[in-house]
Amino acid sequence: MNKFFDIYMDLKKKIEHSEFVAGSLLPSEKTLSESYNVSRETTRKALTLLLEDGYIHKKQGKGSIVLDIHRFNFPLSGLTSFKELQESQNIPNETIVIKNKIETIPEFLADALNVKPDQKVISLVRLRKIAGEVIILDKDYLFNDIVEQIPSEAAENSIYEYLENELHLNIAYAKKEFVVEPVTREDRKLMSLRDDTHVVVVKSEVYLEDTRLFQYTESRHRLDRFKFVEFARRKSSL
Known part of the structure; x- marks a missing residue:
C-alpha cells in the first residue's frame, strides 16, 4: 500500500471522528511529514486526496482547512x-x-x-x-x-x-x-x-x-x- 494513502486514511479517520474539527487547520505539510516520517511530496499527495474527497479546503497563506463533512x-x-x-x-x-x-x-x-x-x-x-x-x-x-x-x-x-x-x-x-x-x-x-x-x-x-x-x-x-x-x-x- 502506498504510504500517502495510509496517511490519507489516517487523517480522514481523524476528521470523521472530530479529532480535527470543522473550521480548524490541519498541521502544516512540514509538521505532518515529520510526524509520519515521510517526504513533503508524500504528504502533499495525501492532502490532495483529502481535498478531492471534500474533507479539506486549501487556502493560500493559511493552510488546509477542515470542512464540515456532515450534510x-x-x-x-x-x-x-x-x-x-x-x-x-x-x-x-x-x-x-x-x-x-x-x-x-x-x-x-x-x-x-x-x-x-x-x-x-x-x-x-x-x-x-x-x-x-x-x-x-x-x-x-x-x-x-x-x-x-x-x-x-x-x-x-x-x-x-x-x-x-x-x-x-x-x-x-x-x-x-x-x-x-x-x-x-x-x-x-x-x-x-x-x-x-x-x-x-x-x-x-x-x-x-x-x-x-x-x-x-x-x-x-x-x-x-x-x-x-x-x-x-x-x-x-x-
Missing part, C-alpha cells in the same frame, strides 16, 4: 418546511427575515408563471443560519390576493404552519426544479460562501388543494452542506 438530508419529493426539516434532523438554526413587503411580481416571474404583470405578491427574503453561517437564502413570493400578510414572527418560525393553522389554507402539491447556478452578487453578499462559485437552487411552484398557484419559492443552498435524497422503487412492467 443535512434534503428530500427531493414532498412538501417539507424548513422548520420540519430542522426538527426532524435536530439542526440548530436561526432564521433572519430581511425583507417582508407587498410589491408587484417581478416581470421575469410573471412571464415564467404566466400570471398578470400587475399581480401583487408578498416578497419575503429569509436567511437560514446554521452553526453561525448563512447556508440557505430563501426568496418567497406569495400571491397577495390569497395571502394578505405574513407576520415577521411567523416568517421566522414557519410560514406553512401559519398558512395552515391560522389561515386554514390546504397546501396540496408543488412542482420543483433543481438546478446548479453560478453564485450571484446577492448570494455573495448575504450567504457564507467561502470560495464557492456555484449554489444549488430549488425552484418551487406551490399549489392549494383547489389547484390555485399561490407561492413561488427560490431556495439557494450552499453546495457543501446538503445532500439531496430520494427513495425510488422500480415499477413492475407486468
Whole structure:
C-alpha cells in the first residue's frame, strides 16, 4: 500500500471522528511529514486526496482547512418546511427575515408563471443560519390576493404552519426544479460562501388543494452542506 494513502486514511479517520474539527487547520505539510516520517511530496499527495474527497479546503497563506463533512438530508419529493426539516434532523438554526413587503411580481416571474404583470405578491427574503453561517437564502413570493400578510414572527418560525393553522389554507402539491447556478452578487453578499462559485437552487411552484398557484419559492443552498435524497422503487412492467 502506498504510504500517502495510509496517511490519507489516517487523517480522514481523524476528521470523521472530530479529532480535527470543522473550521480548524490541519498541521502544516512540514509538521505532518515529520510526524509520519515521510517526504513533503508524500504528504502533499495525501492532502490532495483529502481535498478531492471534500474533507479539506486549501487556502493560500493559511493552510488546509477542515470542512464540515456532515450534510443535512434534503428530500427531493414532498412538501417539507424548513422548520420540519430542522426538527426532524435536530439542526440548530436561526432564521433572519430581511425583507417582508407587498410589491408587484417581478416581470421575469410573471412571464415564467404566466400570471398578470400587475399581480401583487408578498416578497419575503429569509436567511437560514446554521452553526453561525448563512447556508440557505430563501426568496418567497406569495400571491397577495390569497395571502394578505405574513407576520415577521411567523416568517421566522414557519410560514406553512401559519398558512395552515391560522389561515386554514390546504397546501396540496408543488412542482420543483433543481438546478446548479453560478453564485450571484446577492448570494455573495448575504450567504457564507467561502470560495464557492456555484449554489444549488430549488425552484418551487406551490399549489392549494383547489389547484390555485399561490407561492413561488427560490431556495439557494450552499453546495457543501446538503445532500439531496430520494427513495425510488422500480415499477413492475407486468
